[in-house]
Amino acid sequence: MGRMNDLGAPMTVLYVEESGSQAQRLVFNGSGAGYFRVWVTGVLLTVATAGIYAAWAKVRRMRYFCENTSLGHACFAYHGTAQAILRGRMVALLFLAACVVSWQIAAAAGLLMSAVLAVLLPWLNWKTLQFKLHNSSYRGIRFACGGTAQRVYLVYLLMPAMTMFSLGMLAPFSHHRLRKFQLEESRFGATYFSFHAGAGQYYILYAKALALGIAGLALIAYGFNGLFAEIGRAGGLRQAGNAAERQFLAFLFVVYLWMSLVTTVAGALLQKIVWNRTRLGGHQFRCEISIGKTAWIAVSNLAAVIVTLGLFVPFAQVRMLRHRLESVTFIPAGSLDGYIETSHGIVTATGDALGETLEFDLSL
Secondary structure, three states, X not given: OOOEOOOOOEOOOOOOOOOOOOOEEXXXXXXXXXXXXXXXHHHHHHHHOOOOOHHHHHHHHHHHHHHOEEXXXXXXXXXXXXXXXXXXXXXXXXXXXXXXXXXXXXXXXXXXXXXXXXXXXXXXXXHHHHHHHHOEEEOOEEEEEOOOHHHHHHHHHHHHHHHHXXXXXXXXXXXXXXXXXXXXXXXXXXXXXXEOOOHHHHHHHHHHHHHHHHHHHHHHHHHOHHHHHHHHHHOOHHHHOHHHHHHHHHHHHHHXXXXXXXXXXXXXXXXXXXXXXXXXXXXXXXXXXXXHHHHHHHHHHHHHHHHOOOXXXXXXXXXXXXXXXXXXXXXXXXXXXXXHHHHHHHHHHHOOOOHHHOOOOXXX
16 A cells, blocks of 8 residues: 555555646736735734734734635645634743843753753644644645654754754755655545655755855945945944935845845745655656746835835735646646545544644744
């Protein structure tokens, strides 16, 4: 029967039918205006309730995005509850408060509490990922995430620590291992995802992003060369006067814009690598995201957000989400309908056994 899943059920036997097998592109049916109502209601009620409503706002947001994302004329669904998210945030707040108080009591107590948090965070991140996937479904079949504590602490704690000691040289490798863990421990029904990208692709991506970032910063610094010369002659920024201070703020803003753009472009390149190297059983994905269009959407979104004093934020989120989602195509190895039918039979046998143990979410 092949690989066993975490609940002891055999991996889904895919029903392959040569006819009717067509590539299906992800489609987002939401609109900026529709999401604006969800967003503004969430913001106002969150402020009015001193943050308590934020959990309910997240559930409404996730449901809006999932229920407006479709594949093959069927939409995704989100089943998370605000109570679970609120519990997770309360736990996070308690840990944060304990950490702050312990540092005020004594340095030794602060160090001890920080060590406890460092040990707990990988496990909490893992449980959050399980919560997100378990509460997402497509055609009635839920996603899920397995894994072992050993692998969790390897990718969430040991690898980041090694990256820090290597002065960042292991960052691409650590990032690759984390994504590989997240994908290969995830499944749709009883069928696991697999990830076939190599760490070398991550090193190339990081090198491109670093080169792009440095080149842009060099050009920006050259453009503000007169400002720095003036500051040097005056003996400091304050001594250079108000005009220099305003120019320096402009310099920082341009740097922020450039680094945000580099981060967005790098994210699009990473999306391309991940989707093109991911499989679901025998099924494939193809990502054809346009880097130029991604950059244009990012820049125009930021300009519109600034001009509207933040009111364009929900419209900006919808524009970018639609662009990124609709660049992904699912390529089934056989009949998608047949696969769904076979998956249903196996998944309902295991039921929602994990549901009662995963009602916990720390994410924002």
